[in-house]
Amino acid sequence: MSTKSKSIQNKSSDERLRKVSKLKVLLNRPELGALGGSILVFIFFGIIAGDTGMFSAYGTINFLEVSANLGIIAVAAALLMIGGEFDLSVGSMIGFAGICIAIPAIYWGWPLWMSILFAFSMAVLVGYANGILVVRTGLPSFIVTLAMLFILRGATLAITRLITGRTQVPGLRVLVEDDPIAWIFSADAFKFVFTWLGSLGLIELRQDGSPLATGIPASVIWWIAMTLFATWLLMKTRYGNWIFASGGDKLGARNVGVPVGRVKISLFIGTAVAATIYACVQVLDAGSADTMRGFLKELEAIVAAVVGGCLLTGGYGSAIGAAFGALIFGTVSMGIYYTDVDTDWFKVFLGVMMLIAVIFNNYIRRRVTENK
Amino acid sequence: MSDNLVEFNNISKFFGSVIALKDVTMHIKKGQIMCLLGDNGAGKSTLIKTLSGVHKPDEGEIIVEGKKTVFDSPRDALDMGIATVYQDLALVSLMSVTRNFFMGREPMKGFGPFKTFDVKKANSIASERMGQIGIDVRDPSQAVGTMSGGERQCLAISRAIYFGAKVLILDEPTSALGVHQASVVLKYIVKAASSGLGVILITHNVHHAYPVGNSFTILNRGKSMGTFNKKDLSREKLLGMMAGGEELDKLEVELKEIDRIVKN
Numbered sequence: 001m002s003t004k005s006k007s008i009q010n011k012s013s014d015e016r017l018r019k020v021s022k023l024k025v026l027l028n029r030p031e032l033g034a035l036g037g038s039i040l041v042f043i044f045f046g047i048i049a050g051d052t053g054m055f056s057a058y059g060t061i062n063f064l065e066v067s068a069n070l071g072i073i074a075v076a077a078a079l080l081m082i083g084g085e086f087d088l089s090v091g092s093m094i095g096f097a098g099i100c101i102a103i104p105a106i107y108w109g110w111p112l113w114m115s116i117l118f119a120f121s122m123a124v125l126v127g128y129a130n131g132i133l134v135v136r137t138g139l140p141s142f143i144v145t146l147a148m149l150f151i152l153r154g155a156t157l158a159i160t161r162l163i164t165g166r167t168q169v170p171g172l173r174v175l176v177e178d179d180p181i182a183w184i185f186s187a188d189a190f191k192f193v194f195t196w197l198g199s200l201g202l203i204e205l206r207q208d209g210s211p212l213a214t215g216i217p218a219s220v221i222w223w224i225a226m227t228l229f230a231t232w233l234l235m236k237t238r239y240g241n242w243i244f245a246s247g248g249d250k251l252g253a254r255n256v257g258v259p260v261g262r263v264k265i266s267l268f269i270g271t272a273v274a275a276t277i278y279a280c281v282q283v284l285d286a287g288s289a290d291t292m293r294g295f296l297k298e299l300e301a302i303v304a305a306v307v308g309g310c311l312l313t314g315g316y317g318s319a320i321g322a323a324f325g326a327l328i329f330g331t332v333s334m335g336i337y338y339t340d341v342d343t344d345w346f347k348v349f350l351g352v353m354m355l356i357a358v359i360f361n362n363y364i365r366r367r368v369t370e371n372k
Numbered sequence: 373m374s375d376n377l378v379e380f381n382n383i384s385k386f387f388g389s390v391i392a393l394k395d396v397t398m399h400i401k402k403g404q405i406m407c408l409l410g411d412n413g414a415g416k417s418t419l420i421k422t423l424s425g426v427h428k429p430d431e432g433e434i435i436v437e438g439k440k441t442v443f444d445s446p447r448d449a450l451d452m453g454i455a456t457v458y459q460d461l462a463l464v465s466l467m468s469v470t471r472n473f474f475m476g477r478e479p480m481k482g483f484g485p486f487k488t489f490d491v492k493k494a495n496s497i498a499s500e501r502m503g504q505i506g507i508d509v510r511d512p513s514q515a516v517g518t519m520s521g522g523e524r525q526c527l528a529i530s531r532a533i534y535f536g537a538k539v540l541i542l543d544e545p546t547s548a549l550g551v552h553q554a555s556v557v558l559k560y561i562v563k564a565a566s567s568g569l570g571v572i573l574i575t576h577n578v579h580h581a582y583p584v585g586n587s588f589t590i591l592n593r594g595k596s597m598g599t600f601n602k603k604d605l606s607r608e609k610l611l612g613m614m615a616g617g618e619e620l621d622k623l624e625v626e627l628k629e630i631d632r633i634v635k636n
Contacts, residue, residue, distance in 0.1 A: 236488045238478040241467075245475050248464030255462040257447070257476035315466040368466065368515045 028368050030309030031321030033360045037307065037353070038324045041331050049338035057194070057203035057213040059338075061220075067330025068223035069278060071323050073297060074304035075226045076274030078322035080267040081305050082234070084247030084314030085134060085141035087271040090301055092152035093126055094294025097279035099156050102169035102289035112172070112179040119276050126152065127272030131265030141268075149298065157291045173287030185222075185280040188215025219281045223323065226274070230319035243267065248315030303350060304329055307357040311365060328353065375401050377437060377570040378454065378539050384431035385422055392418040395432070396596045398589055400539055400570040405561065406599075407581035408574045409614055410591035416574050419591065420543055423572070424456035425449035453538030457545065461528040465517035469509055472516050473498040473531050501530050505560050522553030526560050539570040546580045558584050578614060582607045590614060 045054060053059050073090050080087055100119035104110040110118070130148055134141045160167055176182045188194075191214060197203045198211030206212055234240040245253035246260045254260050275294065283289045306312065307328060308321025329350070336343050376399045385393040393415050400406050410416045421427045423434075425443030434441050436452050443449045446456070463472050474494050481490040495512040502509045505526050516524060525545050532540055542561065546554040562584050565571045575581050581588065588605060590597040590613050597613060 236491070238480060238487075238489050241471050241475060241478050241489060244467050244471060245464055248466045249460075249462070252460060252462035252464055253475060255446070255458065257450075311466075315464060365466070368517060 028364065029318070030316060030361070030364065031318040031324060032309070032364070033357055034308040034321045034324035034328065037328050037357075038331070041328050041335075045331065045335040045338070049335060052338040054335055054338040057197070057211070059334075061213045061217065063331050063334035064220050065217045065330075066334050067327045068217065068219040069281065070297070070300055070304055070329055071223040071326035072219065072226055072278050072281070073271070073274045073301040074308070074322040074326045075223075075230045075319050076267075076271040077298075077301040078305040078308060078310050078317055078319050079230055079234070079243060080271050081302070081310040081312070082247050082314060082317040083243045083264055083267045084250065085264055085267065086145060086302065087130060087268060088142065088145040088298045089126070089130060089148035089152055090271050090275045091294040091297035091299075092149045092156065093123065093272050093275035094279045094282070094297055095291050096126070096152045096156045097123060097276040098283045098289035098293050099160050099169065099291060101280065101283050102172060103160070103163055105175055106169055106171050107163055112175045113181045116181060116185075116280060119279065120273060123272040123276040124269050127269030128265060130272070131268035134268070135261040135264055153291075160291050167291045168288055169290075170288035172283060172289070176284050176287070182284055183218075185218050185277070186284040187218055189218065189221050191215040217281075217285075219285075222277060222281065223326070226277075227319050227323040234319060239263070244315055246314075300329065303354050306354060306361070309357075309361055309364070311361060312358075316365060316368075325357075376435070377402055379435040380423065380432065381435065382432040383419070383422060383429045383434075385418055385427055386430050391594055393422065393429075393594050396589075396591070397432075398572070398596075398599065400572060402568050402570055403565055404586040405565045405571040405573055405584055407585035407588045408572055408591060409576065409578065409581055409588060409610070411576055411614060413593070414591040415594040416576075416591060417543075418594075420456065420541060420574060423449070423541055424454065453536055454541065455532035455535070455537035455539070456541040457525075457528045457532055457543065459543050459547070461524055463516050463524055463528060466515055468513045468515055469502065469519070469527065470494045470498040470512040472527065473501070473534070477535060497534070501534055502527065505530055505563070506556075520553060521549050522556045525549070525557045529557075529560060529564065533564060533569065537569065539572065540564065541572045541574070543574050544576075545573070546575065546577060554580060576614070578607065578611050582610060 049055075054063070073094075077087060077090065097119045100122050101112075101115045104115035104118055105112050126148070130141070130145055133139070133144045137144070157167065160169065176186055194203065194211045194213055194215050198205050198209075204212040232240075234243060242253070242258045242260075242263045245256075245258045246263045250260055275297075278297070279289075279293065282293060304325035305317065305322045306325070308318060308323070308325035310317030310322065332349060333346055336346050336349075378400045380396065380398045383393055383396045384391070396415075396419060398406060398408070408416060408419065418427065422429050425446040425448050428442070428444075434443065436454070441452065443452075443454075449456070462475075464475070467475070470491070471494075474497075479490045479493050479497070480487045481493070482488050498512045499509050502512075507523050507526055516527070519527065529540065529542065529545070540561075545557050545561070549557060558580060561571055561573065573581060573585065582602075585602060587599055587601050588610060589599045590610075592614075600610075
């Protein structure tokens with residue numbers, strides 16, 4: 001009640017603002033936990049595995065790539081979660097999109113760019129289907145997208161076996177080279193920097209003198225670009241305000257004219273499209289599509305989003321947080337190989353981290369929404 | 373008659389065989405606060421929903437500034453300047469004051485696809501508006517969850533006024549508030565009316581309604597028991613007319629009876 005004292009000696013709002021320390025403002029940001037967690041993880045591995053090559057150019061690119069792959073879907077999952085819904089079909093969508101690229105390109109003779117566009121249009125369809133089902137039926141998105149998880153994975157497997165007789169479709173690598181758009185998902189960026197660093201002897205080289213780490217993988221660029229874009233959307237656009245409103249209080253938002261249904265449907269399309277970007281990066285990099293690609297990725301994306309400060313109930317969270325959540329995930333999953341710890345312990349770590357994050361987030365939410 | 377902002381004439385609403393409202397008539401003038409009183413089940417909610425465009429009346433007419441009108445949706449009513457502040461206030465407690473204030477109607481800057489939410493402008497308008505009603509928002513980016521119930525109510529009302537309400541329909545704005553908070557909100561409602569708005573204040577609390585109202589419509593079992601000007605009505609009479617006035621008398625007798633039995 002003291003915040004509403006009537007005896008305001010100083011009308012200047014700046015005067016009042018100074019009372020809230022910068023630290024306190026920072027403490028209320030959703031991404032704080034993930035940021036702190038990332039720092040801790042880096043300190044930990046810096047001490048344990050600092051001299052093992054984990055933080056060499058090659059090692060860094062390695063764990064960044066793993067983080068980036070997850071980050072691409074985690075950022076979209078975070079937006080959807082802030083909008084108050086889940087998408088459990090992300091992992092299956094990755095497998096499905098991979099097949100949508102590979103089968104037309106290999107078996108039907110489509111140019112690669114055309115099958116990539118085909119995969120993206122299928123993603124829009126799947127996302128739209130998820131969205132319209134959730135919005136129209138009012139069922140929990142958990143159930144609707146769980147159904148979609150099975151439908152997509154099953155369809156991927158069945159269609160692939162029907163057409164190819166196998167569950168893997170190799171042979172894409174040759175198609176990537178001359179394709180006008182495939183490079184967006186597969187090329188390394190800033191190669192010249194790495195070549196230059198290599199020529200100076202600052203980073204590890206192969207036998208032939210080329211650097212071991214050839215450049216920044218496309219997935220890392222996608223990860224950063226998507227995080228920035230999503231953050232801009234959330235903080236600086238009308239649509240962003242609608243995402244928070246739709247997740248925070250569906251009815252209230254609708255009463256003041258926010259098109260809640262449209263917002264949610266578009267967010268579902270967003271997660272499906274992000275899954276397809278993930279699939280493009282993976283399929284074009286590996287040169288083959290696998291029906292089991294992306295298995296369980298939906299849960300990892302949710303872990304990253306939650307560690308990044310998203311509330312499971314919606315209305316609160318951040319894209320930057322989800323990106324850091326993915327960074328923690330990637331760093332630990334790769335870093336564990338550089339330590340003496342058995343890699344079986346990784347999942348234990350993952351679970352514990354998620355529990356801590358949820359408890360921490362709950363505390364933050366109470367701080368934000370109740371009179372301090 | 374022409375100074376009526378809105379007239380609701382002989383409004384009836386039926387749900388199947390149930391008569392929810394029958395022949396309710398209300399006229400709202402500029403600068404006036406009309407209190408709509410009634411006990412639970414008197415039809416207050418149905419009336420609000422009919423006034424705000426959620427339900428269409430089965431009989432009767434709505435006249436806005438002299439023109440006969442039909443509301444097809446709440447949006448229609450809103451476009452004509454009839455804004456309803458529901459009990460849930462349509463506020464999201466996790467979102468900031470500013471983001472709530474402009475929810476669904478964000479001020480934009482820039483061109484074409486690069487239009488962005490003008491956070492700076494929104495912040496300054498929200499602070500200014502809240503300042504006008506005596507609520508000092510230290511930081512417009514603070515979450516609404518940190519505000520008190522009265523402050524939230526004022527925020528919701530002030531938002532409706534900012535976005536061009538001519539008639540405000542307030543659904544139980546003081547029901548969940550303590551004495552001090554309620555008086556802050558009531559003061560603000562009077563201020564809003566004196567600036568030229570018409571206000572329909574729905575409540576079952578006579579003690580809140582009587583000091584601020586100019587006229588009183590009492591609803592009982594779906595029917596209007598008439599509209600009374602303040603000068604023709606004492607607080608006691610108003611209390612007595614609310615459904616339950618008799619029942620309270622009866623209750624008093626019964627309590628005395630119990631008291632007597634206990635003592636013996």
